[in-house]
Amino acid sequence: MLRGRFAWATALLWLSPATGAEPIEAQVLVYGGTPSGIASALAAADSGRAVLLVEPYSHVGGMTTNGLSHPDFRTFEGLSGTYLAFTRRVLDHLSATFGAGSPEVAASFRGTHAGPGINRLVFERMIAERPGIEVRARTRLIGVEVDESGGSRRIAAARFGPEGDGPIDVRARVFIDASYEGDLMAAAGVPYRVGREGRAEYGEPLAPEEADGQVQGYNFRLTITDVPEDRVPPLEPPGYRREEFEGLVPLLESGALDSVFCPSRGGVYKAQIPPLPRGKRDINDVSREVVRLSLPGLNDAWPEGDAETRRAIFDAHVRHNVGMLYFLQTDPAVPARFREEARRWGFCRDEHPEHGHLPEQIYVREARRMAGRHVFTEHDTGHAPGDARSVPRPDAIACGDYGPNCHGTSHEGPRFGGRHSGEFYKQVPPYQIPFGVLLPRDGDCDNLLVPVACSASHVGFCALRLEPIWASMGQASGLAAHLAIRDGVPVGEVPVPELQRLLHAAESATIYVSDVPPGAPDFAAVQWWGTLGGLHGLAPVPGTPGQRGENIVGQYYEAFPNHAAGLDEPMDDGLRRRWLALASGLGLPTGPLLDAASRGEFIRGAFALAPDGP
Known part of the structure; x- marks a missing residue:
């Protein structure tokens, strides 16, 4: 395909069943055990559907169980639905294990920062509680069978290759592609894009002037510790060449870098704050720094690469991310103070022991992006005219509060001392996510939902590519799959108001409301009214667009101001007229x-009068 332009992937078809195996039947097939895929499976199973969750790696959880322990959200008020339930279960587990008042519970940051092993344990327990979910791990997609009879186009079956076994065919009513790469979507021949759109296409200020094939850089999310009895020093990775890292030494000697590990800037590795329980730290790429873990450009071949191509890219990142730490700890050319600092840290003995204490997955920030019914762009994250809130989306199935952010799509200059280009970080108000981002265009595929490699521009995707948001989109996909099966309709014909009611009943937000949290008695009513537009117009655009609340620590903030429902506020004449007109x-x-x-009395009354209200 041509990068950066619409094209059709080649659908992989077969004419005979897999040798020696009868096809497996499921109502819902979810490919990818990411948090989004897990949320899809849980939602569909809780609705009474039989679900097969197929995971290409050895265990579920995606990046949340592969080092991304420091999740990307701005405010606790932005968490809802399955992801919020997951963090509450993490907190319960830590409280039961270490005590409710323990340092481990305090360090978990309300259950959002636990570590890969605990995250995996909790996700696996949540799945095990649903007998309607069957998990097949170490099982990769081979191809799909597409049925184009009857005037529609749909996936009839998918073929998978389990490790150490023959291929299996799976037939399902609805398919959900929750993989980071969009492999199932592509194999089904659904249009997608790889790379960046030019600025003129959607009028996005953050887009480049010309379209290209660049995708955001990848790196590993390493989990490290300075607790001696828990620390495992890095080994020399396969293919290590010390000369590849010699360029670090002049930067360390010149004062261009202050430390090996840093909370924000001035270091080689970003040790995220707040720290994780039991002395652990989540390691990430340091934004806008002269030394980076991410290698944009090198990973451009990943989205459409075969297994061999992806393995080569994976191995190159191991050599860079791990080899650099090995160099800093062991090479005599490294100035002593940096070498001594680096030696205090190592990988966690109890994390990823089956993979040499390294994550099994690389952080695929961006790969394919579906060309669907609604292309989510930078404009979807902007303020509505004259309003503190973002552009209203009455068909919203999720919301987010993070904002577009990109760690760079290419690199200029030497690996050490050069600069990433295509990097941006934009402050925006909380935004709503329309149902159409999950859906292929009419006629492309009637029984497929895509919550991860979803329909978005490059810039828009850089706001959606966060695990809590993907989980919300996955939850909506699971419920939409249930409704499509119940009604016998294509996924694009699912009744959105009913889908929204199911989401609200499951404590999943479709609009950001800072003072009526999930679980509150009025949550469903306020979400319903707010999503219809009732909460817009309560406050003007702040002096700083996307104004945040007070900083808590690191990237986390108190609730966004001017996003409260204010249920106890009295009705004034202007608001009453507007709300009566809406009703x-x-x-x-x-x-x-x-x-x-x-306000509360009005919203409760309107919700009670709604045809499908409480």
Whole structure:
């Protein structure tokens, strides 16, 4: 295909069943045990559907169980649904194991920062509690069978190759591609893009002038510790060549770098804050620094690469990410103070022991992106005209609060001392995510939902590519699959209002509301009213677009200001007129709402009058 332009992938078809194996039947097939895939499976199973969750790696959890222990969200108020339930289960596990008042519980940051091993344990327990979910690990996609009869196009079956076994065919009513790469989507011949759009295509200020095939850089999310009894020093990785790292030494000697590990800037490795429980740290790429873990350009072949290509890219990142730490700890050319600092740290003995204490997966920040019904762009994250809130999306199935961010798509100059280009970080208000980002375009595939390699521009995708958001989109996909099967309709014909009601009942937000959290008595009513547009117009655009609350620590903040429902606030005449007009437009009788004294009383009354209300 041509990078950066629409094209069709080659659908992989077969004419005979897999040798020696009967096809497996499932109502919902989820490919990819990422947090999004897990959320899809849980939602579908909780709706009574039989689910097969196929995971190409050895265990589920995606990056959350492969080093990404420091999840990307701005505020606790932005977490909801399956991901919030997961963090609560993590907190329960830590409390039961170490005690409710223990340092481990405090360090978990309300259950959001636990570490790969604990994250995996909790996810596996959540899945095991649902007998309707069967998991097949170490099972990779081989191809798909596409049925184009009857005037529609749909996936009839998918073929997988389990490790050490013959291929298996799986037939399902609905397929969900929750892989980071969008491999199932591509094999089904659904249009997608790889690379960046030019600025003129969507009018995005953050887009480059010209389209290209560059994708955001990858790296490993290493988990390290300075606790001596838990520390495993890095070994020389296969293919290590010390001369590849000699360029580090002048930077260390010149004062261009302050340390090996840093919380934000001035170091080689970003040791995220707050720290994890039991003295562990989540390691990431240091944004806008002269030494980087990410290697943009090198990973451009990953999205469409075969297994051999992806393995070569994986190995190159091991040599760089691990080889650099080995060099800093052992090479006599490294200035003593940096070498001594580096030696205090090592990999965690109890994390990834089956893989040499390294993650099994690399951090694929961006790969394929579906060309779907709604292309999520930078504009979807902007303020509505004159409003503190973002562009309203009445068909929202999720929301996010992080903002577009890209660690770079190419590198200029030497590996050490050069600079990434294509890097950006934008402050935006919390935004809503339309149902159409999950859906192929009409006629492309009637029974496929894509919550990870979703429909977005490069810039828009850089706002959605975060595990809590992907999990919300996965939860919506699982519920949409249930409704499509129940009604016998294509996934694109699922009734969105009913999908939203199911999401709200499952404590999953479709609009950011800072003062009515999941589990609150009025959560469903406020989400319903807010998603219809009722909460827009309550506050103007702040002086700083995307203004955040007070900083807590690192990248985490108190709730976004001007995003409260204010249920106890009295109704003023202007708001009453506007809300009555909205209710009338929905076909609700307005008489019972005329005397509502407060915002909360009005919203509760309107929700009770809704045809499918409480």
